[in-house]
Amino acid sequence: MGSPSGFLGIWMERGRHLVRIGKRESLIRAADSLFHRQGLEHTSLADIASAASVPLGNVYYYFKTRGDLVKAVSENRLAGLRARREEWGAIASPRERLLAWVENFETYTDECTAHGCRIGGFCQEANKQGGAIADEAASVLRSTLDWIFDQFRAMGYGERQAREHAGRMLSARQGSILLSNTFKDPEYIRLETARLLKWLGELPADKKEKKK
Template sequence: MESKETSKRSRLLEAANKLVHRQGFNQTTLADIAQQAEVPLGNVYYYFKTKEEIGHALIEHRANFYGGLIAAWDKLPDPRKRIHALIEEVESQRQALAASGCPIGSLCQELHKDGGVLAEKAATLMAAILSWTERQFHLLGKGSESADLALHLVTVLQGVSLLTHTFGQPELILRETSRLKKWVDSL
């Protein structure tokens, strides 16, 4: 059973995760997070001394979430099926992507504008996805092409996520993920 303290911290972190995805890191205040989590604002400082600490915890939270997805995908017997699982995850999130954009891509882009340690830590999220995808292409026997193939795949997924959000059209995800799956199958 989760302790009362862990529960409050978890609620604050989940509130930050939702708010930052919906409105951005810089637009999300500690007061917003406290209100969403139904925790008094003064209590926020017990768990997170600064907004930057929330940012670090949020990045770790997202890393754990995507790490769990990757661990599940790694159980699939074939690297091609693993790559399809990545593509299908984006496909399954098309409504959220249309509403708020990619939770990793948007965060990385926003934090990179400010630079600093938080931006560098956020970039590790995207680097982990690229690295995992490159490994899958290596396992498919693509050798020295693997890094470029991974970059292409992740770039297309990020690009279609941006356009889906920009135009509010989730069907764009379906069009592009269908093409990507055929492309992966042709390799």
């Protein structure tokens, strides 16, 4: 919030210290947040510059075009996801990693109800304009899908079954966020989260055990 020198948007809490972060990073953060809250189209460079306390003209020193900034936001999100999964790598079993993922939904319930899914909403918007931005956005969702897939593989499921399970989970997650966001009611997310936890808990460890 406040900052030692009086300049906004260039300081950030890291642990218990306020550290200086570059303007480039400031702009990416501001853009990320505004894209999520207002949408890709509804956010002007002026909005972003103002939120990051950077003069409009200066934005172009860091990003040649608006598209470059969008791309940077996308890459930044991808990096964030990878970092989080890196941490989850410490969890011993793949099922527990998936459970950790789903349990973590709770944290985002209000945010998702208010503004939708950062990743899914981004894809949705990007799909409309197509081109490079759509591919960028898709790659972020793809990385999530792949990670889920990998967990099912590690649980012993074959390619096909793991793909189906991963699609089902991500699909349910995204759909429930859309409903909660549209109707401004977190219940859809909560019910889906509970369903997924139950389903994951009952799922046999590998397909040998499965034998339907």
